[in-house]
Amino acid sequence: MEVKRQKLGDVNDLRVRRHTAPDLLRGDMEDKDLERYVTERVLTTTVERAVGWAQGNSLYPLTFGLACCAMEQIHIVAARVDIARFGFEAFRASPRQADLIILSGRVSIKMAPVIRRIWDQMLEPKWAISMGACCTSMGVFNNYALVPSDKFMPIAVHVPGCPPRPEALMHGILKLRDQIQGNAPAGWRDRYEAEGTEEVLPEAGTQDSADISVFRPGDTAGA
Amino acid sequence: MTLTGRGDSEQSGSTTLTEDYRKREESITFSSEPAGTGETHELLTLNIGPHHPSTHGVLRLLATLEGEVVRDIKPIIGYVHTGIEKTAEDKAYWKVIPVVERMDYLGYYFNAMAFCGAVETLLGTEVPPRAQYLRVIHLELNRIASHLVWLGTSALDLGAISMFWYCYRERELILDLFEMSSGQRMHTRYFQVGGVMEDIPRGFEQKLRQFLKIMPPRADQYADLFEKNQILLERLRGTGIVDRETLLELNVTGPLLRASGEPWDLRKAAPYSSYDHFDFKIPVGTVGDNYDRFRVRHAEIYQSVNIIQQAIDGLPEGEHITTDRKVALPPRHELATSMEALIHHFKLVTEGFRVPPGEAYYPIEGPRGELGCFVRSDGSAKPARVHMRDPSFSNLQALAPMVKDSYIADLIATLAMLDPILGGIDR
Amino acid sequence: MPDATGLELTAQELRDSDSDSIRDTEFHRGRAVLVANPEKIRLVLEHLRSKGYTFLASLHGVDYYPHEPRLGVLYEMLDRSTVDRISVKARVSTDAPRIDSVVDMFPGANFPEREVYDMFGVVFDGHPDLRRILMPEDYEGHPQRRDFPVGGEPVLFTYNEEQSYGKYM
Numbered sequence: 001m002e003v004k005r006q007k008l009g010d011v012n013d014l015r016v017r018r019h020t021a022p023d024l025l026r027g028d029m030e031d032k033d034l035e036r037y038v039t040e041r042v043l044t045t046t047v048e049r050a051v052g053w054a055q056g057n058s059l060y061p062l063t064f065g066l067a068c069c070a071m072e073q074i075h076i077v078a079a080r081v082d083i084a085r086f087g088f089e090a091f092r093a094s095p096r097q098a099d100l101i102i103l104s105g106r107v108s109i110k111m112a113p114v115i116r117r118i119w120d121q122m123l124e125p126k127w128a129i130s131m132g133a134c135c136t137s138m139g140v141f142n143n144y145a146l147v148p149s150d151k152f153m154p155i156a157v158h159v160p161g162c163p164p165r166p167e168a169l170m171h172g173i174l175k176l177r178d179q180i181q182g183n184a185p186a187g188w189r190d191r192y193e194a195e196g197t198e199e200v201l202p203e204a205g206t207q208d209s210a211d212i213s214v215f216r217p218g219d220t221a222g223a
Numbered sequence: 224m225t226l227t228g229r230g231d232s233e234q235s236g237s238t239t240l241t242e243d244y245r246k247r248e249e250s251i252t253f254s255s256e257p258a259g260t261g262e263t264h265e266l267l268t269l270n271i272g273p274h275h276p277s278t279h280g281v282l283r284l285l286a287t288l289e290g291e292v293v294r295d296i297k298p299i300i301g302y303v304h305t306g307i308e309k310t311a312e313d314k315a316y317w318k319v320i321p322v323v324e325r326m327d328y329l330g331y332y333f334n335a336m337a338f339c340g341a342v343e344t345l346l347g348t349e350v351p352p353r354a355q356y357l358r359v360i361h362l363e364l365n366r367i368a369s370h371l372v373w374l375g376t377s378a379l380d381l382g383a384i385s386m387f388w389y390c391y392r393e394r395e396l397i398l399d400l401f402e403m404s405s406g407q408r409m410h411t412r413y414f415q416v417g418g419v420m421e422d423i424p425r426g427f428e429q430k431l432r433q434f435l436k437i438m439p440p441r442a443d444q445y446a447d448l449f450e451k452n453q454i455l456l457e458r459l460r461g462t463g464i465v466d467r468e469t470l471l472e473l474n475v476t477g478p479l480l481r482a483s484g485e486p487w488d489l490r491k492a493a494p495y496s497s498y499d500h501f502d503f504k505i506p507v508g509t510v511g512d513n514y515d516r517f518r519v520r521h522a523e524i525y526q527s528v529n530i531i532q533q534a535i536d537g538l539p540e541g542e543h544i545t546t547d548r549k550v551a552l553p554p555r556h557e558l559a560t561s562m563e564a565l566i567h568h569f570k571l572v573t574e575g576f577r578v579p580p581g582e583a584y585y586p587i588e589g590p591r592g593e594l595g596c597f598v599r600s601d602g603s604a605k606p607a608r609v610h611m612r613d614p615s616f617s618n619l620q621a622l623a624p625m626v627k628d629s630y631i632a633d634l635i636a637t638l639a640m641l642d643p644i645l646g647g648i649d650r
Numbered sequence: 651m652p653d654a655t656g657l658e659l660t661a662q663e664l665r666d667s668d669s670d671s672i673r674d675t676e677f678h679r680g681r682a683v684l685v686a687n688p689e690k691i692r693l694v695l696e697h698l699r700s701k702g703y704t705f706l707a708s709l710h711g712v713d714y715y716p717h718e719p720r721l722g723v724l725y726e727m728l729d730r731s732t733v734d735r736i737s738v739k740a741r742v743s744t745d746a747p748r749i750d751s752v753v754d755m756f757p758g759a760n761f762p763e764r765e766v767y768d769m770f771g772v773v774f775d776g777h778p779d780l781r782r783i784l785m786p787e788d789y790e791g792h793p794q795r796r797d798f799p800v801g802g803e804p805v806l807f808t809y810n811e812e813q814s815y816g817k818y819m
Contacts, residue, residue: 071328
């Protein structure tokens with residue numbers, strides 16, 4: 001019987017890698033092999049991104065529904081648009097335990113201080129989603145009885161619609177998740193390569209009468 | 224009893240009225256003072272706040288408890304008051320429909336139906352039979368959808384959590400049908416003054432028949448889930464009993480009244496929109512407890528399926544909206560050929576139709592009771608007053624006698640079976 | 651609905667019992683309305699209840715601005731045995747907006763009367779608990795009156811968005 005001695009073959013072979021592991025532990029592995037060994041097995045990231053990843057994937061929404069948008073919000077818990085796919089099905093009744101409040105519905109002036117108190121009771125980190133047209137802007141009812149939610153609490157994501165489809169709300173929650181994880185979505189100007197379309201408001205007093213356009217922003221008294 | 228004002232109290236108007244008001248306000252604030260003594264124990268005032276998982280919306284209840292027993296309950300509402308009636312005075316009649324739809328947000332077709340019915344009464348327009356049948360189909364579908372939400376969320380409150388997903392499975396099918404006929408799942412603006420916005424598309428009838436075929440066995444499944452759950456039966460049977468006379472005095476209508484034995488249903492008593500063409504029964508309870516309320520609403524699902532089946536089988540041909548061009552938009556193809564159609568279109572879109580002055584009250588049977596719309600017109604294109612008589616507003620007054628001297632757990636069960644919709648209560 | 655003659659008969663009966671209880675009758679598109687004197691409203695409703703209209707379907711207010719007397723309180727009565735509806739209208743002016751409460755006759759009028767007080771300012775004498783029901787307790791003004799502004803936020807454009815919303819925007 002002849003014994004052939006050969007150099008170790010392809011390092012991607014599992015047996016070969018298993019045999020090189022004791023070399024690592026003993027401190028005998030070379031630089032190139034060591035680097036490849038480490039990059040194959042270890043994920044490096046910053047603490048912020050790691051924490052953001054964890055927080056974004058484990059949001060506890062608050063059981064909070066105000067009006068019609070709450071009916072569509074309940075639909076995201078139901079089977080067709082399943083919020084449990086993302087891990088957010090643990091709705092918490094107590095604001096102390098929740099970190100996401102979805103303002104679903106119209107905020108009336110009697111309810112606004114109540115919502116503010118609930119928001120204050122929530123512990124950091126916390127986020128708010130304003131769902132639907134009524135709490136984002138005034139919605140269909142632009143009258144004495146409603147308050148836009150931006151006036152009394154900071155909102156992270158606004159979801160338009162009256163009511164927004166459950167898929168739309170899900171899209172909003174996932175956008176919030178991207179924000180939390182540090183991948184805030186690019187604005188539409190980046191997506192559509194529309195740099196240079198920003199509206200530049202002139203400083204007061206820099207307008208001179210030689211300008212061709214006679215319209216100044218703020219002049220729309222009759223519009 | 225004197226007929227002209229309070230005998231002993233002040234005639235000097237505002238200041239003493241304010242004092243009286245402030246005294247009354249203090250009676251409802253939640254203070255740390257004990258509220259007195261009940262039969263054996265001290266009374267505690269507990270605030271079941273506007274944010275609570277089982278209050279079905281933003282209802283605030285001040286419960287006076289003695290131990291676990293509820294001695295008194297005061298509902299405080301207004302947390303989702305939207306000023307719908309005020310906003311409706313500011314908009315043309317056509318534009319009021321989406322505003323008024325958002326009132327009772329589970330029975331959106333019913334709100335639109337009541338308003339359109341009142342305006343049609345004032346205008347004197349006839350609704351074509353096809354439109355009436357289409358309205359009935361959508362109304363009954365909405366009734367089923369509303370009962371499904373009630374069933375799912377009530378079961379969630381009472382602990383039978385898995386019922387929720389079954390109910391919402393069917394509700395998704397119904398919302399698909401709504402999306403097919405009008406493009407929106409909720410708040411569809413499908414009902415217009417004079418008929419419906421558009422005729423049903425191809426494929427709607429087929430999908431509807433499919434739905435009607437599977438709905439009764441699914442409703443049987445819900446009954447099975449409930450009936451075999453002993454805890455649920457114990458919680459519902461014999462709790463929250465109020466007799467018929469008290470309910471009638473409190474102006475309660477709908478399944479709550481029918482559960483206590485009174486067979487009052489506006490679809491049978493004062494039929495509107497060709498409900499008298501259909502043959503259906505009205506489920507009526509016997510004892511008037513929470514179990515009867517559940518049973519009545521559950522049986523209404525079958526009856527609604529029955530009505531829709533008859534309606535889709537007998538759907539007449541014809542127009543889907545009135546041909547009166549002063550009220551309804553002309554079809555688009557006419558705009559290219561007819562000058563009058565163009566003028567009518569222009570007038571309707573810019574100003575809206577004018578309604579001769581008068582007042583009308585149009586009551587219909589919503590999923591929670593008598594939903595009435597009062598419209599006062601002063602001859603212009605905007606209504607002068609729109610008031611919706613909401614069934615939940617009156618039904619909420621019946622909560623106090625229902626839960627008196629029962630446990631908090633029974634309070635939660637009764638509130639679930641009461642089916643309050645705060646959007647309708649607060650308007 | 652009672653037809654026009656039925657309405658006149660009912661009005662006549664009421665005028666027989668108390669001469670100034672009914673001021674007017676209206677009949678429009680099949681709906682019968684008795685315009686009652688607000689001071690005699692309890693008498694009118696009691697009479698109607700004895701005639702069979704036992705169910706108070708709706709109690710709501712209307713502002714008839716600019717016609718005086720401005721504030722109207724409407725009672726929609728329903729006779730369930732014959733499915734008959736009749737309305738009673740009582741108009742009061744804004745200087746003396748008082749009317750008797752019917753809560754002891756119809757306990758279901760509790761919340762609706764509070765709502766009319768809240769929205770229009772009509773004070774119901776004899777109501778056990780007349781407080782604001784829909785607006786916050788310390789709100790000033792009666793929103794549903796026609797001279798109360800609709801209110802609301804201005805539409806935001808880029809030039810005014812910083813001024814309009816608070817520091818959170």
